[in-house]
Amino acid sequence: MVKIGSKAPEFTANTTKGPIALSQFRGKWVLFFAHPADFTPVCTTEFIQFAKRHKEFKDLDCEVIGLSVDSIYSHIEWLRHMEESAKVKFDFPVVADPDKVVANLYDLINPELGLTVRGVFFIDPEGILRFAMYYPIPFGRNIDEILRSLKALQTVDKYGVACPVDWQPGQDVIVPPPQTIDEADKRAKAGAERWYLTRKKI
Template sequence: MPVYLGQKAPDFTVNTTQGPLTFSDLKGQWVLLFSHPADFTPVCTTEFMAFAEKYDEFQKLGVKLIGLSVDSIYSHIQWLRDIKEKFGVEIPFPVIADIDKEVARAYNLIDEKAGTTVRGVFIIDPNQIVRWMIYYPAEIGRNINEILRVVKALKFNWERKLATPANWEPGQKGVASAPSTFQDSLKNEKEPGARTWYLRLVD
């Protein structure tokens, strides 16, 4: 069954490069689950190094990174060792060895024809609700800065109960909820930051 935005994320217990992990044990924190097509592939290698480069920033935001593919734990270990040896980059987050494809299928991250995971990202909130999901074609590497921007926007919404406008960056104004009655619309257009009766920017 497909995973949808706003629904509870499927639970799982798996083996990772940092030992066993049960997703439900992570309740109360933000989680970024991302899948890659295969170990020892060029685009995926650049992505893992890019995630590692921004790892401290994700940590400061309280976000746990978890990688995933259907490769074995031994393949993952050797690949991470290779990245450290060849590029001097240590991968600090766990990588799931989903050889039975159970997690990939639960999150709709499997290319059944190729038998590999697709390039996907899920951001899951502390209540374990899926708040963001995106898929990339195999030939396009992810923009980690954009993923960080989305995390910050989701946390802004979580903490301030405000939406964010197009191209929002941290420190910019949020968007108040649109009025739901005629009387509220008259009131809303007179509030500070109102651009019109249905659009009001809030610090």
């Protein structure tokens, strides 16, 4: 089972942009996401939005990689159809995984249906899995939330802080809690919300 904080499982696979290896993206953030099947309605709505908003991920130094257990020919035909009908361009690779090798590495297979679930992973520039979320097959993802999660991860790393509930970029962040009673007393006297809860602007 993949675990947050562990090294992301390495893979080499055929994609709609040719063969890739996960390791070739080292030094950048990676959004790796799976969809259940090509030519399905919910997946189509998701992919069109990922295409439309791909630049937002690129602007955050994040590469995007999709995956399902369909064949490369199925991927190509489906992407071409969406490009024509929705007037979008797919500039990110989509892994063809008919043997379910990569899907099994990331615990993406629904055993009852034999399809990939809607998995979402962020892998950091060091190749560490930092975020994992699984959506059920019947409903689509929220791309705003996925982008917010990437921005939160990058903020945490850059400033050594934490992000509170419903955090949005530009809002206050949380300072790591004190590790001694003296520091806790100092925070409390300085007017902290709680001795263990201190917010600041960045």
